[in-house]
Amino acid sequence: MTSRLYRDTGIVLRTYRLGEADRIVVFLTENNGKVRAVAKGIRKTRSKFGGRLEPLSLVNVQFHRGTSLDVVSQVETVDASTSMYGDLDVMTEASAVLEVVDQLIPDREPVPQIFRMLLGVRRTLLEKPSPLVVPAFIWKLLAVEGVRPELDRCVGCGDVESEAGGFVAFDSTMGGVQCRRCRTGVGVSDRAVSLMRDMLSGRLGAVLDAAYDPAGQRLDDPTASEVADLATRAFEAHVERRLRSLGIFERHDERSS
Numbered sequence: 001m002t003s004r005l006y007r008d009t010g011i012v013l014r015t016y017r018l019g020e021a022d023r024i025v026v027f028l029t030e031n032n033g034k035v036r037a038v039a040k041g042i043r044k045t046r047s048k049f050g051g052r053l054e055p056l057s058l059v060n061v062q063f064h065r066g067t068s069l070d071v072v073s074q075v076e077t078v079d080a081s082t083s084m085y086g087d088l089d090v091m092t093e094a095s096a097v098l099e100v101v102d103q104l105i106p107d108r109e110p111v112p113q114i115f116r117m118l119l120g121v122r123r124t125l126l127e128k129p130s131p132l133v134v135p136a137f138i139w140k141l142l143a144v145e146g147v148r149p150e151l152d153r154c155v156g157c158g159d160v161e162s163e164a165g166g167f168v169a170f171d172s173t174m175g176g177v178q179c180r181r182c183r184t185g186v187g188v189s190d191r192a193v194s195l196m197r198d199m200l201s202g203r204l205g206a207v208l209d210a211a212y213d214p215a216g217q218r219l220d221d222p223t224a225s226e227v228a229d230l231a232t233r234a235f236e237a238h239v240e241r242r243l244r245s246l247g248i249f250e251r252h253d254e255r256s257s
């Protein structure tokens with residue numbers, strides 16, 4: 001008989017209420033992909049889970065395989081860093097990261113590379129938060145998904161920068177920068193294009209170090225806002241494309257059954 005218990009390391013993406021006392025907790029795990037499981041009695045004051053299953057918590061979990069949903073049977077905290085829970089900026093950024101992962105990753109599909117990226121961005125948010133952490137994570141995630149943005153050639157005519165005299169726009173549906181003649185997307189500055197190139201190259205660490213201000217200052221940098229806005233647009237275009245392709249498969253399945 002196969003055991004119905006299994007263990008994994010996971011990061012809590014979100015939780016939602018279930019009935020009077022329970023919650024469904026959504027984890028991204030190292031080996032089992034995205035797992036939804038019921039934490040029974042977690043909303044009681046004397047819950048055995050305490051505060052260990054909050055979004056962004058890094059935990060070792062023992063799951064009990066259920067017929068529809070699995071059940072959380074044991075939780076151990078791996079990293080008890082909770083200093084960020086008091087920092088509104090960090091929590092807002094963490095929510096954005098957790099939400100894009102939750103939207104992108106289907107249940108039960110192992111994605112060890114994305115788990116490691118989430119582990120990394122969690123640490124960066126804790127140690128060196130800055131307005132560039134979320135957009136950098138989204139660009140990297142899109143690259144892993146096979147939709148790395150084109151930043152060196154116009155997605156319309158294929159011209160490189162020198163011939164076209166610089167790129168002026170970014171089209172998130174076409175997935176890259178555009179020259180003046182081909183422009184259909186939103187305007188983009190040279191600084192933003194260069195920052196995105198750095199993020200997607202080996203210079204990401206240096207970019208994040210430079211953006212981090214130990215004094216806790218969060219100055220509004222227009223280039224950072226521009227890159228964040230483009231990352232959100234590109235992510236939405238990717239999710240929409242994928243949902244549309246899934247929709248087509250579902251309709252096809254209905255007809256063939």
Ligand SMILES: [Zn+2]
Binds near residue numbers: 155178181182183
């Ligand atoms: Zn062009």
